[in-house]
Amino acid sequence: MAVYNYQDLKKILILITAFTLGHSATLVLSSLEIVQIPSKWIEFLIPVTIFLTALDNILFSKKQNRLIRTNYFLALFFGLIHGLGFANTVKIMLAEEQNILFPLLGFNIGVEMGQIFLAAIFLLIFYLFTKIFKVSKRDWILFISSGVFALALKMTLERIP
Numbered sequence: 001m002a003v004y005n006y007q008d009l010k011k012i013l014i015l016i017t018a019f020t021l022g023h024s025a026t027l028v029l030s031s032l033e034i035v036q037i038p039s040k041w042i043e044f045l046i047p048v049t050i051f052l053t054a055l056d057n058i059l060f061s062k063k064q065n066r067l068i069r070t071n072y073f074l075a076l077f078f079g080l081i082h083g084l085g086f087a088n089t090v091k092i093m094l095a096e097e098q099n100i101l102f103p104l105l106g107f108n109i110g111v112e113m114g115q116i117f118l119a120a121i122f123l124l125i126f127y128l129f130t131k132i133f134k135v136s137k138r139d140w141i142l143f144i145s146s147g148v149f150a151l152a153l154k155m156t157l158e159r160i161p
Contacts, residue, residue: 002057025079
């Protein structure tokens with residue numbers, strides 16, 4: 001998200017939807033017990049995806065067009081992994097439900113709306129820093145991505161299976 005600005009709204013919405021599609025697919029597959037991956041691997045892979053995204057942002061901060069094109073596919077793939085992280089929660093939520101379609105649809109719509117809301121807040125903060133405080137976009141990308149990189153690396157190292 002750090003590589004986008006308020007002018008990239010369409011790209012941001014595509015990115016969020018790609019993530020949600022991946023997320024939704026693995027939620028359904030896991031809820032139906034078609035895909036089963038040990039939770040220790042999922043808990044490890046989730047911060048790995050965040051770590052890799054931040055690293056990509058840092059390494060390619062000057063080549064923003066490449067970042068944007070690559071991130072759609074990364075978002076879809078990472079959404080697949082993150083969806084598995086919610087599988088147990090969804091299974092508990094669905095334990096009393098006969099039909100899984102509507103609860104899963106509602107959950108995924110909530111995920112999509114939550115991501116759009118957070119993106120809007122992030123874009124507002126980006127606007128404040130770049131327009132009011134005159135922070136360059138490249139510095140913004142490096143600052144945000146470096147912080148996320150450090151936190152995700154710590155989480156990754158703590159969760160090595």
